[in-house]
Amino acid sequence: MTWHFDNDRPIYTQLLEQILFLIISGQYPPGSKLPSVRELASEASVNPNTMQRALTELERMGLVYSQRTSGRFVTEDEAMIQRMKDSMGKDKILALFKDMEQLGYDADQTMELIHKITRR
Amino acid sequence: MNPLLTYSNVTKQFGSLQALKDVSLTIEPGHIVGLLGPNGSGKTTLLKIACGLLKPSSGTVSVCGLPVGPQSKLRVSYLPDKNYLSEWMKVSQIIDLFHDFYSNFDRNKAYEMLGRLDISPKQKLKTLSKGTREKVQLILVMSRSADLYLLDEPIGGVDPAARDYILRTILTNYNEQGSILISTHLISDVEKVLDQIIFLKNGLVALQSSVDDVRAQYQKSVDELFREVFQC
Numbered sequence: 001m002t003w004h005f006d007n008d009r010p011i012y013t014q015l016l017e018q019i020l021f022l023i024i025s026g027q028y029p030p031g032s033k034l035p036s037v038r039e040l041a042s043e044a045s046v047n048p049n050t051m052q053r054a055l056t057e058l059e060r061m062g063l064v065y066s067q068r069t070s071g072r073f074v075t076e077d078e079a080m081i082q083r084m085k086d087s088m089g090k091d092k093i094l095a096l097f098k099d100m101e102q103l104g105y106d107a108d109q110t111m112e113l114i115h116k117i118t119r120r
Numbered sequence: 121m122n123p124l125l126t127y128s129n130v131t132k133q134f135g136s137l138q139a140l141k142d143v144s145l146t147i148e149p150g151h152i153v154g155l156l157g158p159n160g161s162g163k164t165t166l167l168k169i170a171c172g173l174l175k176p177s178s179g180t181v182s183v184c185g186l187p188v189g190p191q192s193k194l195r196v197s198y199l200p201d202k203n204y205l206s207e208w209m210k211v212s213q214i215i216d217l218f219h220d221f222y223s224n225f226d227r228n229k230a231y232e233m234l235g236r237l238d239i240s241p242k243q244k245l246k247t248l249s250k251g252t253r254e255k256v257q258l259i260l261v262m263s264r265s266a267d268l269y270l271l272d273e274p275i276g277g278v279d280p281a282a283r284d285y286i287l288r289t290i291l292t293n294y295n296e297q298g299s300i301l302i303s304t305h306l307i308s309d310v311e312k313v314l315d316q317i318i319f320l321k322n323g324l325v326a327l328q329s330s331v332d333d334v335r336a337q338y339q340k341s342v343d344e345l346f347r348e349v350f351q352c
Contacts (some may be wrong), residue, residue, distance in 0.1 A: 007341035010332035011312060042292050045284065047152055047315040050332065 001027070003044040011046060015054035018044075023063060023074055024085045034064060034072040122185055124149045124268055124299045125170060130179035132165050132323075139165040141323040142179070147299050149267070152290070152313055154331075154342070155303040157320030158350050163303040164201060166320065167270045170301075171198040184267055194224065197266035199257060201273045201303075205245055211256055212241040218260050230263040233289060237282065251278045258286060262293050269300040275309065287313050307343040317342055319349060 001022065005014050019040075022028045034040070034055075041051040055072060058064045062080060066072045075081065100110040125147040132140040140162045147153055155163050168174040169181055172188045183192040205214055211234065218225045234241055237255055245253060254277045261269065274290075275283045283306075291313060294300050304310055311331060319327040326349065334342050 005312065007344060008335070008339045010335045012332050038292070042288055044312075045288060045291070046312045047331075048291070048296075049151065049315045050312075053332075 001043075003046075012050050012053040012057070015044065015046065015051060016057050019054060019058060020063065020084065020088070024081060024088060028074050030074055030078050030081060031076045032074050033070075034074065036071065122149075123147060124184060125301070126182045127166075127169075128180045130166075130169065130176045130181060132162075132169065132174065133177040139323050140169075140176070143323070143325055145318065145325060145328065147268075147301065147316075149297045149299055151316050152294070152300045152302065154307070154310060154314040154317040155301055155320065156305075156307060156317055156342070156346055157303075157326075161320040162323040163320055164272055167198070167272050167301065167303060170268070171196050171270055173198075194222070195267040197261045197264040197269045199261040199269075199271045199274055201276075203253060203257075205253075205257065207246040208244060210242055210244050211239065214245070214256070214260065215241065218263070222264050224265045226263050226265060229293070230259055233259045233263065237285065251282065254278055255282060255286065258289075262289060265295060267295075267298045269294060269298065271300060271302045273304055274302060275304065275306055280309075283309055307346055308341065311342050314342075319346070321350070 001018075003015075003018060005011055019028075019034075028034060035043070037048055037052050037055060040055075041048040044051065055064065059066060059072075062077070063075050063084065064072050065075060097107060097110055100113075105113065123146045125145075127143050127145040130140055130143045131138065143162075143166065155166065157163050165174060169176055170183060170188065172193060181188050184195050186192040186195070209217070215227060215230050218230070219227050231241065234256075237259075239248075239252060239256060239259075245256070248256065254274070258271070258274050261271065269290075271290075275286055278286060287310065290300060290302075302310060302314070314331050316328070316330050317334065318325060329337075331342055334340075334345055338345055340348075
């Protein structure tokens with residue numbers, strides 16, 4: 001996995017999104033143990049404090065939990081992961097519609113084009 | 121937590137030139153701080169004062185609560201921006217020298233890093249390229265278990281691939297109670313590794329902030345903000 005960062009936003013929010021993506025896509029399955037802050041920070045070449053902040057935020061959202069002695073784990077609540085997946089899917093579709101609007105397609109025309117492509 | 125490094129109203133005068141003007145700064149343990157500023161803004165002077173190579177004209181500096189002196193020097197590992205090692209020495213001899221000099225120098229760590237970067241300990245310093253010499257110097261500095269690392273332009277002459285390795289070395293090797301102060305022009309390369317930044321402008325602290333606060337506040341990277349603030 002390669003980590004990518006945009007310039008115009010805080011790094012920790014981008015780390016959060018990318019770890020969230022790893023959880024939703026099943027690369028970190030429900031209940032599995034996450035690598036340590038240090039390992040994750042080194043892998044993404046980011047400051048450990050920044051990585052810590054992203055993980056704390058994921059913890060606050062309830063997607064990961066920490067066990068004092070043994071580390072951090074992905075939640076076992078698969079319904080919650082599904083909700084996050086739906087929400088991320090929705091965001092991507094909204095972004096697509098926005099891009100299409102800039103190209104001059106309204107929502108119906110975009111849908112039409114989607115049908116045309118998927119029916120093939 | 122007690123601050124690791126404190127500058128209180130530090131001024132440094134070189135003849136008629138005022139290199140630092142009433143600088144007050146605090147660095148807490150556990151951070152990697154970027155010391156950023158254009159040429160001649162006072163970065164090197166600020167670092168040299170913290171390791172005792174220069175004395176402030178007025179004001180005070182303390183490291184781990186100690187005044188700058190023999191005791192504080194054990195806690196500080198400093199990478200100067202110049203070559204200061206004897207050209208005729210072999211890398212292995214320099215490692216022995218550091219081992220004799222610093223009780224907190226870890227010889228095994230130094231050899232391990234040399235191995236990773238494919239540098240032969242048998243080579244003499246004068247036969248090494250500029251970039252390789254810089255790597256050797258950084259390895260020596262990072263092989264000490266210090267509380268405060270002061271790195272003056274650590275990646276300037278090093279190719280991008282080795283730069284990544286060096287940044288990762290810095291990330292994985294500093295102890296969590298320690299802090300690192302890095303002066304550099306290559307902001308975009310080190311930005312992700314930093315969590316705090318200090319902008320130095322004509323000997324004054326223009327900004328001290330966290331990297332993510334800069335990005336949240338200005339919607340731009342530290343590198344972009346730097347170019348704007350210091351536009352020529």
